[in-house]
Amino acid sequence: MSDTGAVLSRARGAFRSREWSVALDQFTQAGAEAPLGAEDQRALAASQWWLGLADDALQTLSDTFGAYRSAGADHAAAETALLAALLHATRGEVTIGAAWVRRAERLLGDADATAAHVRLAYLHTSLGIGPDSEPWSARSVERLKELADRVADAGAVALSSVATGMRELREGDVVSGFSHLDDAMLAVVAGDLEPEWSGDVLCTTIHACHELADFERMAAWTRATERWSWDHGGDAVYAGVCRVHQLELRSAVGDDWREAELSLETTCATLEKADPWVAGEGLYQLGELRRMRGDVDGARIAYKLARATGIEPVPGAALLQLAEGEADDAxxxxxxxxxxxxxxxxxxxxxxxxxxxxxxxxxxxxxxxxxxxxxxxxxxxxxxxxxxxxxxxxxxxxxxxxxxxxxxxxxxxxxxxxxxxxxxxxxxxxxxxxxxxxxxxxxxxxxxxxxxxxxxxxxxGVAPVQLAPRRTTPSIGPLTARESEVPASAARGASNRLIAGELHISEKTVSRHLANIYLKLGVGSRTAAAAWWRDQDGARTSATGAHS
The missing domain is CATH 1.25.40.10 (Tetratricopeptide repeat domain)
Known part of the structure; x- marks a missing residue:
C-alpha cells in the first residue's frame, strides 16, 4: 500500500501546477485508499473538467457538495452548487442547472453580499432564470451591477461587465457594449476569475463578436485567450474551445480550409461532452466549409450533428437547400x-x-x-x-x-x-x-x-460560386421550370454567357441545360429550341387571351 499522504501531496502539487493528468491520476489513487476531503474532491472535479471528462467532473462536484454540507460548510457548498449549475448550463442542461441554482439560493439566503451572490445573480441573468425569464434583461443586469459594486471583487465586477455589455449590445449600443465585454476579457487574461467562470466569459464575448461580424475584435481576443488557455494546460478543455474559435476565424478568411476541416472534426469530437454548445458552433462551421467546397452530403451530416447539440445550422442549411434548387424548403x-x-x-x-x-x-x-x-x-x-x-x-x-x-x-x-x-x-x-x-x-x-x-x-480549393436561379418561367411541355428559362432567354437572342448572367448559373450549366433540352424536344440547335419555345409561348398566350 502506498503512502496516501505522499500521493495527496503530489496530487495537490500537480493541481497547483496545472498538470491536470497527473493531478487526476494521483487524486484517483489516493481516493481509492481513503475518502478524499471536500477540498481535494473539488480539485479532482476541476482536473476532470479541464481534461474534458465532463460526466466524471459533475459527479465529483455532486460528491463535493455533499461533503461540504456534511461538514456544515454551507457557503462552500453554495459555491460548489453554483459551479455545477454553470457546467450543466454549458452542456445545454439548463433545467438541471436551474435546480443547482435553487440549491445555492437556499444556502446563501439573505446573508451579506459576497462573490457567491454575484455568481448567483450572473447565472440568473445569463440563463434568464427568475421573474424576468429573459437572458440579459435590464432588471437582472441592474441588480447584478448593484451586487458587484457592493462586493468590490475583480471577478464579480467582470461578471457584471459581461452582463452589462450583452444588454447594451441587444439595445444597439455596440460601442459601450463591447467596451464592457473588453473590460471583462481583461479580467480573464489577468486571472481575476476562476478558470471555469473565465471560460464562460470568453465564450460569451467571442460569440458576440462572431454574431456581429466584428472579426478584428474576435481575432484579438481569440489570440489572447489562446495564451490564457495554454497557461492552464495544453490539454485543457478550453484549449479546445479556443481552437474552435480560431478555426472559425481561419474559415472566414479562407486559410487552409482542408486542414481547418480536419481540425474541426477532431476538436468538436473532443468537446462534444464537455462543451456541446461550442462543439455545435464548430460543427456548424464544419458544415459551412463543406457547403462552400461543394460537399453536399458532408455538409448535411455536419449540420445534422450541429442540430443535435442544440445549434440551429442556419443560414448554412437553408443556403445549401437553395443551391440544390429547393427554394421553398430553404x-x-x-x-x-x-x-x-x-x-x-x-x-x-x-x-x-x-x-x-x-x-x-x-x-x-x-x-x-x-x-x-x-x-x-x-x-x-x-x-x-x-x-x-x-x-x-x-x-x-x-x-x-x-x-x-x-x-x-x-x-x-x-x-x-x-x-x-x-x-x-x-x-x-x-x-x-x-x-x-x-x-x-x-x-x-x-x-x-x-x-x-x-x-x-x-x-x-472550392467550387466556383453558383447563384441561385430566379423562379419566373413556368414549366412548358416536357421541360422543367428551370429548363424553360433557357430557351426563353435564347428566344430573345441572348448568348450562353448572357443567359448564365441572367439566371445566375455558369455557362457550363447553360450548355448542359441546352443539351438536355435538345434531347427532350428532339431538336439539334438552340435556334430550333428557341423557335419551339416561341411557338409554345405564343400558343399559351393565345389560350390565355381566349379565356380572358
Missing part, C-alpha cells in the same frame, strides 16, 4: 429559424433571407429583410454587417433592374470584405457583380468579375 428552414429570435440573433440570417426571397421571386420579403438588415447595420455599426447590407441592397436593386445602383452597392460590399480579408465572401459578391454586368450586356466587365471570383475559389 424558405421554410430560414423563416423557421428566424421565428422567436431577438434582434441581434436575427442579423446573420437576413442576407440569406434576401437571397432566398429573390430566388422565389418574392420581392416584398426581400425588401423587408433588406430594410431590417440596413437598420441593424446602422444600429450595430460593424464593418461586417455593413458589408452584408451593401451586398443585400445590390442583390435587390439588380433584380429590380436598377443596374448602376446595384453595382454601386455590390462594389461597396466588396471593398469592405477586402478590408476584412473574407475571401469566399468576396468571391460571392463578385459573382453578383458579374451578373450585374451581364444584365446590361457588358460581357467584358462581367468576365473580369467572374474570373476574379473563380481565381479566389480556385485558391481556396
Amino acid at each position: 424558405w421554410t428552414t430560414l423563416t423557421g429559424a428566424l421565428s422567436g429570435r431577438d434582434r441581434l440573433a436575427r442579423v446573420r440570417l437576413l442576407r440569406a433571407g434576401v437571397e432566398i426571397s429573390l430566388a422565389r421571386d418574392d420581392a416584398s420579403h426581400a425588401e423587408a429583410f433588406l430594410k431590417e438588415l440596413e437598420e441593424a447595420a446602422s444600429a450595430f455599426d460593424t464593418e461586417g454587417i455593413h458589408a452584408w447590407a451593401d451586398h443585400a441592397r445590390g442583390m435587390v436593386l439588380l433584380r429590380h433592374g436598377q443596374h448602376d445602383e446595384a453595382l454601386a452597392g455590390l462594389q461597396r460590399a466588396l471593398r469592405r470584405l477586402r478590408r476584412l480579408q473574407l475571401r469566399w465572401e468576396q468571391a460571392h459578391v463578385l459573382a453578383w457583380v458579374a451578373s450585374a454586368h451581364d444584365s446590361v450586356g457588358d460581357g467584358a466587365a462581367a468576365q473580369r468579375a467572374r474570373t476574379e471570383s473563380i481565381e479566389i475559389t480556385d485558391a481556396l
Whole structure:
C-alpha cells in the first residue's frame, strides 16, 4: 500500500501546477485508499473538467457538495452548487442547472453580499432564470451591477461587465457594449476569475463578436485567450474551445480550409461532452466549409450533428437547400429559424433571407429583410454587417433592374470584405457583380468579375460560386421550370454567357441545360429550341387571351 499522504501531496502539487493528468491520476489513487476531503474532491472535479471528462467532473462536484454540507460548510457548498449549475448550463442542461441554482439560493439566503451572490445573480441573468425569464434583461443586469459594486471583487465586477455589455449590445449600443465585454476579457487574461467562470466569459464575448461580424475584435481576443488557455494546460478543455474559435476565424478568411476541416472534426469530437454548445458552433462551421467546397452530403451530416447539440445550422442549411434548387424548403428552414429570435440573433440570417426571397421571386420579403438588415447595420455599426447590407441592397436593386445602383452597392460590399480579408465572401459578391454586368450586356466587365471570383475559389480549393436561379418561367411541355428559362432567354437572342448572367448559373450549366433540352424536344440547335419555345409561348398566350 502506498503512502496516501505522499500521493495527496503530489496530487495537490500537480493541481497547483496545472498538470491536470497527473493531478487526476494521483487524486484517483489516493481516493481509492481513503475518502478524499471536500477540498481535494473539488480539485479532482476541476482536473476532470479541464481534461474534458465532463460526466466524471459533475459527479465529483455532486460528491463535493455533499461533503461540504456534511461538514456544515454551507457557503462552500453554495459555491460548489453554483459551479455545477454553470457546467450543466454549458452542456445545454439548463433545467438541471436551474435546480443547482435553487440549491445555492437556499444556502446563501439573505446573508451579506459576497462573490457567491454575484455568481448567483450572473447565472440568473445569463440563463434568464427568475421573474424576468429573459437572458440579459435590464432588471437582472441592474441588480447584478448593484451586487458587484457592493462586493468590490475583480471577478464579480467582470461578471457584471459581461452582463452589462450583452444588454447594451441587444439595445444597439455596440460601442459601450463591447467596451464592457473588453473590460471583462481583461479580467480573464489577468486571472481575476476562476478558470471555469473565465471560460464562460470568453465564450460569451467571442460569440458576440462572431454574431456581429466584428472579426478584428474576435481575432484579438481569440489570440489572447489562446495564451490564457495554454497557461492552464495544453490539454485543457478550453484549449479546445479556443481552437474552435480560431478555426472559425481561419474559415472566414479562407486559410487552409482542408486542414481547418480536419481540425474541426477532431476538436468538436473532443468537446462534444464537455462543451456541446461550442462543439455545435464548430460543427456548424464544419458544415459551412463543406457547403462552400461543394460537399453536399458532408455538409448535411455536419449540420445534422450541429442540430443535435442544440445549434440551429442556419443560414448554412437553408443556403445549401437553395443551391440544390429547393427554394421553398430553404424558405421554410430560414423563416423557421428566424421565428422567436431577438434582434441581434436575427442579423446573420437576413442576407440569406434576401437571397432566398429573390430566388422565389418574392420581392416584398426581400425588401423587408433588406430594410431590417440596413437598420441593424446602422444600429450595430460593424464593418461586417455593413458589408452584408451593401451586398443585400445590390442583390435587390439588380433584380429590380436598377443596374448602376446595384453595382454601386455590390462594389461597396466588396471593398469592405477586402478590408476584412473574407475571401469566399468576396468571391460571392463578385459573382453578383458579374451578373450585374451581364444584365446590361457588358460581357467584358462581367468576365473580369467572374474570373476574379473563380481565381479566389480556385485558391481556396472550392467550387466556383453558383447563384441561385430566379423562379419566373413556368414549366412548358416536357421541360422543367428551370429548363424553360433557357430557351426563353435564347428566344430573345441572348448568348450562353448572357443567359448564365441572367439566371445566375455558369455557362457550363447553360450548355448542359441546352443539351438536355435538345434531347427532350428532339431538336439539334438552340435556334430550333428557341423557335419551339416561341411557338409554345405564343400558343399559351393565345389560350390565355381566349379565356380572358
